[in-house]
Amino acid sequence: MNEKMGFSLLELTFVIAVLSILAMFAIPEYTKTHREAKVAVLNDLRGKLTSAVDTLKTASNIESRKQTINGQSYVQYDVRQYYQVAGKLLHPSEICHILGLTTAQLVEGEAVSSIDGMYTCKFENFKTSWIKMNKLESTDCALSYIASYSNESITTVDIKLVGDCLE
Structure with missing residues (x-):
């Protein structure tokens, strides 16, 4: 009844070497996939912001949805909230507010x-x-919102990922 229990040093060394080689390939792939997923979330926000800007542009054509407060133009985007516009396009101060990321x-x-x-x-x-x-x-990857003006009205907006983003 003299059975040998446990692993030899050679067996343990071999298992550690195999796991190290697997980790050498798996960790960078995980990090890359994790980063790509986060950039995909920013891309999703870009789509939502583009849609919100288009909807707000349409809503700005309806007189009952327009309002002027302290000389600033606002348009009702949904039943709950007015958002500042310059012309018919979303004012840059409103990008996070219209996406629901901030309360104001x-x-x-x-x-x-x-x-x-x-x-x-x-x-x-x-x-x-x-x-x-x-x-x-x-930290160099961001969703940017750049407005082009004519007088005090925004004529076009450019919504894109900038910086070190994977696209």
Whole structure:
């Protein structure tokens, strides 16, 4: 009844070597896939923002949905909320507000975390805003909203991923 229990040092070394080789390939793939998933979320936000801008542009053609407060133009996008516009397009201070990431429009130059803490939103100036996903491996990836003006009305907006994003 003299049975040998356990593993030899050679067997353990072999198992550790095999696991190390597997980890060498698996960890970078996991990190890449994880990052791609986060960039896909930003792409999803881009689609939602584009849709919201188009819907708001349509709503701005309906007189009953327009409102002027303190000299600023606002349009009712849904039954709950008015959003600031410049002409018929969304004002850059409203990008996170219209997506439901913040409860109010942004203040110029101030970065704000979203309600759930997953995003950071910033209204840079009267024509540029961006949204970054927190804890994204590349901090240079952001969803930008750039408005082009004629007089005080926005004529076009460019909504795109900028920086070090995988596309």
